[in-house]
Amino acid sequence: SIQYSYERNVATYDGSMSQKHIREMMMENEFESAIEREEFVIWYQPKYDVKTERIEGAEALVRWKKSDGTMISPGEFIPLFERNGLIVRLDEYVFRKVCQIQRERMERGERVLPVSVNLSRATLHHEGIVERYAQIVYDSQVPFEAVPIELTETAALYSIQIQGLTEKMVDVGFLLHMDDFGSGYSSMTSLNVLPFRVLKLDKALIDFIGNSRGDQVIQHTIALAHGLGMKVLAEGVEVKEQVEFLRTMECDEIQGFYYARPLPLEVFSQLLDEEQKA
Ligand code: C2E
Ligand code: MG
Ligand code: MG
Numbered sequence: 001s002i003q004y005s006y007e008r009n010v011a012t013y014d015g016s017m018s019q020k021h022i023r024e025m026m027m028e029n030e031f032e033s034a035i036e037r038e039e040f041v042i043w044y045q046p047k048y049d050v051k052t053e054r055i056e057g058a059e060a061l062v063r064w065k066k067s068d069g070t071m072i073s074p075g076e077f078i079p080l081f082e083r084n085g086l087i088v089r090l091d092e093y094v095f096r097k098v099c100q101i102q103r104e105r106m107e108r109g110e111r112v113l114p115v116s117v118n119l120s121r122a123t124l125h126h127e128g129i130v131e132r133y134a135q136i137v138y139d140s141q142v143p144f145e146a147v148p149i150e151l152t153e154t155a156a157l158y159s160i161q162i163q164g165l166t167e168k169m170v171d172v173g174f175l176l177h178m179d180d181f182g183s184g185y186s187s188m189t190s191l192n193v194l195p196f197r198v199l200k201l202d203k204a205l206i207d208f209i210g211n212s213r214g215d216q217v218i219q220h221t222i223a224l225a226h227g228l229g230m231k232v233l234a235e236g237v238e239v240k241e242q243v244e245f246l247r248t249m250e251c252d253e254i255q256g257f258y259y260a261r262p263l264p265l266e267v268f269s270q271l272l273d274e275e276q277k278a
């Protein structure tokens with residue numbers, strides 16, 4: 001019977017793997033037409049100033065809205081596109097779109113707040129990436145401040161291997177934010193070597209709030225970042241107690257469901273307009 005259940009397990013495992021594989025093949029095959037049909041849509045999650053509780057900026061988060069109306073979350077396709085290299089094109093597509101949207105807001109005389117864009121490790125590794133991205137900024141005539149770039153700690157650390165890449169980005173004018181800090185193997189090397197403006201504390205750290213050891217970890221991480229001249233943003237903030245604790249700790253910005261979820265452009269723009277009137 002052991003043999004039997006063993007075989008059954010193997011069979012089940014193979015079955016679910018092939019389901020996943022089929023879905024991945026679908027996403028890979030449909031990537032090209034999805035770009036053409038503009039099925040990749042960008043949602044905006046507001047970032048709030050802890051003191052004023054006003055919107056200070058947003059993060060651009062991509063979703064795949066298929067023609068049948070179903071949505072695929074980035075958690076599903078980003079890891080795949082990171083493995084097969086398509087992420088380089090998707091990242092550039094998102095960056096170009098965000099620059100365009102910022103440009104249009106400027107032209108209409110609307111309030112322009114920084115909208116940060118995520119860059120994968122694979123994208124960083126791509127030949128001539130700094131020049132390409134800088135060209136997009138120049139072509140769309142937006143200031144670098146309007147489109148900060150988020151790199152995860154691991155992507156950033158990895159880029160140390162690519163001689164001076166992040167330094168080159170900063171020299172050109174890009175503002176860098178370190179994403180997901182504290183989600184994996186955090187290393188002081190990343191804080192020491194790399195020129196980041198903002199440290200984004202990962203939800204995994206924020207979830208420690210309320211446990212006395214966790215509170216101390218956050219307190220000292222914020223102090224460390226401030227000491228190094230960085231601003232601190234807390235990600236994944238969902239409850240009031242977290243907001244209050246972060247305010248006491250002098251965290252600068254908050255991004256999380258407590259204030260707002262990622263929103264389609266129209267809803268985000270509306271929110272900005274309403275806030276400006278208030
Ligand atoms: P991220 O860059 O760390 O983005 C934050 C993620 O946390 C978003 O998930 C956001 O919806 C979620 N989040 C924000 N506040 C809360 C909260 O209070 N509670 C919870 N449970 N979640 C919260 P999303 O949009 O599903 O994106 C997941 C990841 O996909 C992103 O993590 C980022 O790594 C990646 N991603 C998204 N768009 C892009 C892109 O254009 N390029 C690249 N390379 N990666 C992207
Ligand atoms: Mg991010
Ligand atoms: Mg993050």
Ligand code: MG
Nearest residue numbers: 179180183202
């Ligand atoms: Mg994340």
